Amino acid sequence: MTARKQRLDPRKKPVQKRSKITVDVILLAAAQVFESHGYAAGTTNRIASRAGVSIGTLYQYFPSKEAIAVALLERHLAETDHRLHEWVGHMVVEQHNLYEALHDYVTGMLEMHAKQPRLQHILLEETPLPERVHQALIEAEQHAAKTVAGLIRLYPEVRSNGLEHTCFVIVQTVESLTHRYAAHPDDQFIPQAIFVDEVVKMIIAYLKCDSSSL
Amino acid sequence: MTARKQRLDPRKKPVQKRSKITVDVILLAAAQVFESHGYAAGTTNRIASRAGVSIGTLYQYFPSKEAIAVALLERHLAETDHRLHEWVGHMVVEQHNLYEALHDYVTGMLEMHAKQPRLQHILLEETPLPERVHQALIEAEQHAAKTVAGLIRLYPEVRSNGLEHTCFVIVQTVESLTHRYAAHPDDQFIPQAIFVDEVVKMIIAYLKCDSSSL
DNA sequence: TGAAATTATGAGCAAATACTTAATTTATGT
DNA sequence: ACATAAATTAAGTATTTGCTCATAATTTCA
Missing domain, CATH: 1.10.357.10 (Tetracycline Repressor, domain 2)
Incomplete structure (x- = not known):
C-alpha cells in the first residue's frame, strides 16, 4: 500500500515469446482486477493470481503496482x-x-x-x-x-x-x-x-x- | 486499509459542547489531511493526530474512515x-x-x-x-x-x-x-x-x- | 459534594499489502 | 547434448492500516 517506488525500471524486459505473452496476460488480468475491485483493492497478488502467474513473475516485468496502471x-x-x-x-x-x-x-x-x-x-x-x-x-x-x-x-x-x-x-x-x-x-x-x-x-x-x- | 465496515453508526453522538467542538475539529483535520495526502494515504491516525485528538476519540464519533469522507x-x-x-x-x-x-x-x-x-x-x-x-x-x-x-x-x-x-x-x-x-x-x-x-x-x-x- | 454520564486516551491487535529473494524450471543456440 | 541465459516460482519480510478496549479524565446535575 505504501509508496515505496524505489525501482523505476523493470528488472527484465521480455525477450522470448513466452514472456511477451506473460506480460500481455498480466495486463489483461490487471484490467479485469482493477475494473472489478478498484485500484486500492486491486492488489498485485490478486492480479498475478488472476493472470495465472506467480507474484514474482509480475514483479519481473513491472517494477511497481503503479507501473501496471x-x-x-x-x-x-x-x-x-x-x-x-x-x-x-x-x-x-x-x-x-x-x-x-x-x-x-x-x-x-x-x-x-x-x-x-x-x-x-x-x-x-x-x-x-x-x-x-x-x-x-x-x-x-x-x-x-x-x-x-x-x-x-x-x-x-x-x-x-x-x-x-x-x-x-x-x-x-x-x-x-x-x-x-x-x-x-x-x-x-x-x-x-x-x-x-x-x-x-x-x-x-x-x-x-x-x-x-x- | 481493509473494508471492515462492521459498524454503521457512531458509538456516541456529541451532546456536550466539548464533544461538538471535537467533531468539528476532526472534520477540519480530515479535510486538510485528505487534501494533502489523498484518500488512501490519509490515514485515520494521521487525521486524529492532526486534530490534536486521540485515535480512540475519532472512532467515538465516526464509525469508520469512510464515514468521515x-x-x-x-x-x-x-x-x-x-x-x-x-x-x-x-x-x-x-x-x-x-x-x-x-x-x-x-x-x-x-x-x-x-x-x-x-x-x-x-x-x-x-x-x-x-x-x-x-x-x-x-x-x-x-x-x-x-x-x-x-x-x-x-x-x-x-x-x-x-x-x-x-x-x-x-x-x-x-x-x-x-x-x-x-x-x-x-x-x-x-x-x-x-x-x-x-x-x-x-x-x-x-x-x-x-x-x-x- | 459526589456519583453518574459523558468524553478522551493510546498501546496494541489482526489483517492486509507491496515487494524481495533464493531456488527451480524452461528455452536457446551451438 | 550441453552450457548459458531467460523465465517462473512461492514462501517470506517489513511495514502499514483501520480499529478496539480497558482505563482515566472531565462534565453534569441531584
Missing part, C-alpha cells in the same frame, strides 16, 4: 490518439458537412469512453498517478484540440474570430460530456442518439453564433 | 444546494437578462468547484463511496437541472421545443466544465473570465438555435 493507461491513450487520426482520415477522404463531421467526432469519443468506462474511470480518477502521466494527458488533450480546430476551420459557416478559445471549450465539452455519459450508462434518462444529437447541436450553434450576442 | 461530502453537497437556491433568489429579485443570469450561474458553479478543488476531487473520485451517496449525488444533479430549467423557461428568447433534454445537457455541461477547469487551475491556458464568457456564449447559442439547423 501506467502501462494500462498508456495503452488507452494510444488508442484514443489512433481513433482521432482515423477520424481525421475519414473526414479528409469523404466530404462530410459540418453536422456529419461533428456527429462522427462525438460518436467516436462516446464509443471510446464507453468501451471500459469503469476501468477508465479508475485509472484516470481513482489512481494516484505520477506527474509525467498527467502532463501526457494534458498534452494529448491540447493535441486533440489543435487537430479538431484544423478540421473545423475549413467549414465556411464557422465564424473565425476567437476560434482558439472556441475549440478549446469544444474539446473540453465533448471530452467531459462523453466521459460523464459513458461513466454512468444506467442512470441516464436521455437515449444515446438524442444525447449525441443535442451535443452536436450545441456545438454547431456555438460555432456559428455572432460573438456580439449579448 | 461521507460527512465531508455531505457538507459540500449541502453547500452547493444552498448556493443554487441563493442564485435563484437573486434572479427572482433582480431582473437580470439571460446573459447575466447564465453568467452568474456559471460563475457561481466555478467558484463552488474552485473552493477546494483537490479535496473535492479526492472525495468524489478517489474515494470508494457507498451506493447511497452516489444516489444522492445523482438526485442533487437532477434537482439542479429542474431548478435551472424553471428559471430559463421564463426568458422569451429561449426556444421551447425539447427544453427538457436541452437543460439536461446544459447542467451536465456546466457541471463538467467548471469541475474540470477548477480541478486543474494551473495548466489552463485560458483566463477564467474568458472561459466563463465562452461557456455562457455557447449555452445561449444553444438555447436560441433553431432545431432544424442541420
